[in-house]
Amino acid sequence: xxxxxxxxxxxxxxxxxxxxxxxxxxxxxxxxxxxxxxxxxxxxxxxxxxxxxxxxxxxxxxxxxxxxxxxxxxxxxxxxxxxxxxxxxxxxxxxxxxxxxxxxxxxxxxxxxxxxxxxxxxxxxxxxxxxxxxxxxxxxxxxxxxxxxxxxxxxxxxxxxxxxxxxxxxxxxxxxxxxxxxxxxxxxxxxxxxxxxxxxxx
Amino acid sequence: xxxxxxxxxxxxxxxxxxxxxxxxxxxxxxxxxxxxxxxxxxxxxxxxxxxxxxxxxxxxxxxxxxxxxxxxxxxxxxxxxxxxxxxxxxxxxxxxxxxxxxxxxxxxxxxxxxxxxxxxxxxxxxxxxxxxxxxxxxxxxxxxxxxxxxxxxxxxxxxxxxxxxxxxxxxxxxxxxxxxxxxxxxxxxxxxxxxxxxxxxx
DNA sequence: TTAATATCCGACTAATGAGTCGAAAGCAGA
DNA sequence: TCTGCTTTCGACTCATTAGTCGGATATTAA
Numbered sequence: 001x002x003x004x005x006x007x008x009x010x011x012x013x014x015x016x017x018x019x020x021x022x023x024x025x026x027x028x029x030x031x032x033x034x035x036x037x038x039x040x041x042x043x044x045x046x047x048x049x050x051x052x053x054x055x056x057x058x059x060x061x062x063x064x065x066x067x068x069x070x071x072x073x074x075x076x077x078x079x080x081x082x083x084x085x086x087x088x089x090x091x092x093x094x095x096x097x098x099x100x101x102x103x104x105x106x107x108x109x110x111x112x113x114x115x116x117x118x119x120x121x122x123x124x125x126x127x128x129x130x131x132x133x134x135x136x137x138x139x140x141x142x143x144x145x146x147x148x149x150x151x152x153x154x155x156x157x158x159x160x161x162x163x164x165x166x167x168x169x170x171x172x173x174x175x176x177x178x179x180x181x182x183x184x185x186x187x188x189x190x191x192x193x194x195x196x197x198x199x200x201x202x
Numbered sequence: 203x204x205x206x207x208x209x210x211x212x213x214x215x216x217x218x219x220x221x222x223x224x225x226x227x228x229x230x231x232x233x234x235x236x237x238x239x240x241x242x243x244x245x246x247x248x249x250x251x252x253x254x255x256x257x258x259x260x261x262x263x264x265x266x267x268x269x270x271x272x273x274x275x276x277x278x279x280x281x282x283x284x285x286x287x288x289x290x291x292x293x294x295x296x297x298x299x300x301x302x303x304x305x306x307x308x309x310x311x312x313x314x315x316x317x318x319x320x321x322x323x324x325x326x327x328x329x330x331x332x333x334x335x336x337x338x339x340x341x342x343x344x345x346x347x348x349x350x351x352x353x354x355x356x357x358x359x360x361x362x363x364x365x366x367x368x369x370x371x372x373x374x375x376x377x378x379x380x381x382x383x384x385x386x387x388x389x390x391x392x393x394x395x396x397x398x399x400x401x402x403x404x
Numbered sequence: 405t406t407a408a409t410a411t412c413c414g415a416c417t418a419a420t421g422a423g424t425c426g427a428a429a430g431c432a433g434a
Numbered sequence: 435t436c437t438g439c440t441t442t443c444g445a446c447t448c449a450t451t452a453g454t455c456g457g458a459t460a461t462t463a464a
Contacts, residue, residue, distance in 0.1 A: 006440080013441095034421060045443035050423065152393050157376060162394055165371015169363040178363070191354050192364055194393055208410080215411095236451060247413035249454080258452065 014052050017042050018063050026105035030112055057117045061125060067110050068130030071099055075137070085145035090189055092138060093167060094182045100171055101179070108172075135160075152196045166192050216254050219244050220265050228307035232314055259319045263327060269312050270332030273301055277339070287347035292391055294340060295369060296384045302373055303381070310374075337362075354398045368394050 020042030024033050035056055039046040053059045078091045100107045110127075118125065139160055145151045151159065170188060171178060180188075222244030226235050237258055241248040255261045280293045302309045312329075320327065341362055347353045353361065372390060373380060382390075 010440095035423080036421070039443095046422095047424080047443050047445095048441075051441065051443095056422065154390070154393065158372065158380075158390065161371040161375040161380070162368045162390065163371070164375050165367035165369065166364045166394075167367065169365070169367020169370065170360065173363040173366050174359060178360075188356070188360065188364065191356065191396055192368075192394055194396060212410090237453080238451075241413095248452095249413050249415095250411075252453070253411065253413095 010052070013044075014062070017044065017049060017052055017059065018066070021059055021063060022105055022109060025109055025113075030116055060113050060117050061127065063106075064110055064113060064125075064127035065130070067106050068127050068134075070106075071096075071110070072130055072134060074099055075134070084150055085141045085148060086150035086195075089138065089141040089145060090186065090193075092141070093163075093189060094186060096167065097171070097180065097182060097185045149196055152194045163193060212254070215246075216264075219246065219251060219254055219261065220268070223261055223265060224307055224311060227311055227315075232318055262315050262319050263329065265308075266312055266315060266327075266329035267332070269308050270329050270336075272308075273298075273312070274332055274336060276301055277336070286352055287343045287350060288352035288397075291340065291343040291347060292388065292395075294343070295365075295391060296388060298369070299373070299382065299384060299387045306379065351398055354396045365395060 017038065021033060021038050024037050024041050028037070035046055035049055038059070039049055042049075049059070053062070074095050075092055078088055078095065081088065081091075083091070114127075139156055142151065142159055142163075143156045146153055146156060146159075166189070170180065170185070219240065223235060223240050226239050226243050230239070237248055237251055240261070241251055244251075251261070255264070276297050277294055280290055280297065285293070316329075341358055344353065344361055344365075345358045348355055348358060348361075368391070372382065372387070
């Protein structure tokens with residue numbers, strides 16, 4: 001009864017629901033992402049959504065877990081390359097930019113959705129672990145880089161905040177969303193993330 | 203009937219309601235800011251709130267208009283000083299830091315509340331003008347500074363995004379809210395906002 | 405004191421949205 | 435075909451929240 005095909009079809013239908021959820025989010029914003037609208041968009045009945053997901057929160061969580069996994073997947077090989085911490089750090093940021101540009105809606109969902117679930121749970125959600133993993137990798141690289149004198153010396157937590165802010169600012173602040181390619185982004189980063197002993201440009 | 207005192211008392215009661223709104227926001231977050239909770243907090247009946255404000259949106263708007271006015275007020279004298287654009291620019295950022303630290307809740311409200319009102323209105327709300335004013339002042343200074351070679355040369359809109367991101371990142375990213383004094387902040391800024399021709403630190 | 409005006413408010417309405425129910429339709433193996 | 439499992443779903447419940455209603459109470463001016 002629980003044939004391979006059945007399982008695959010079930011997973012396929014779940015993916016349709018996740019897709020519809022992201023589409024609604026992208027078109028109308030997080031506030032309008034209701035189970036009724038998702039049902040309309042995915043062409044299921046509302047009750048059918050609950051046949052596949054126990055709750056709206058579970059739909060959100062599944063999207064986030066899969067999204068973070070995809071994001072981290074794209075970073076895996078960087079860590080193995082043997083280049084300087086600074087280079088690896090910037091490589092990572094560049095990959096993140098690519099990820100954002102390829103699926104902006106997903107990335108925005110990963111940033112915004114957490115504020116709209118989880119009202120009073122003290123469970124650590126799975127996606128949070130992925131997030132911490134990324135944060136940890138970046139922090140480690142930054143600290144190694146500071147130790148080697150590749151970044152200006154300052155507390156790594158503060159530097160992480162500033163750099164995270166730059167990243168976020170470039171991609172999301174301002175009137176219209178930015179299209180920026182990897183080279184332009186790298187130039188910006190080289191400008192804004194100072195090295196201790198040289199002029200940052202040229 | 204409409205005596206001076208009456209008018210003052212009315213304005214005073216409105217300020218109590220605004221205060222209660224901000225308090226609820228600071229303690230429980232924007233989602234929990236409902237008219238019922240504001241009523242409890244301010245010790246008015248719910249219907250009384252509507253005697254002073256036509257709608258919840260009006261409460262929000264009034265807080266934002268007053269908040270932005272207060273913020274801009276603190277910047278007025280800077281523009282008149284005759285120092286370099288870069289100096290003025292950084293002065294402004296420092297004042298903003300001070301403002302944030304003095305009333306973090308208000309500043310966060312100014313950042314967050316807009317996303318929770320205005321669902322489908324094409325009126326430009328009053329606070330938006332204040333916001334644009336600040337944005338315009340900073341952009342102008344930045345452009346003058348770039349022209350004078352006090353900042354590294356790049357499109358001012360991109361630079362604004364990056365700098366806005368740094369500002370936001372330092373004050374709001376990370377686990378716990380940062381306490382940072384003006385001098386620490388200035389050091390950070392001097393590190394992260396490069397000059398074209400000199401090493402950014404020392 | 406009295407009439408007008410200002411202030412106050414709990415209970416109600418209307419809308420919205422998450423989640424449930426019970427029944428029906430589709431499908432596979434015997 | 436019959437039986438049981440899978441899938442579907444519109445209509446319902448329940449909770450929440452913005453905003454209203456109608457009347458009560460306080461204050462002021464005459």
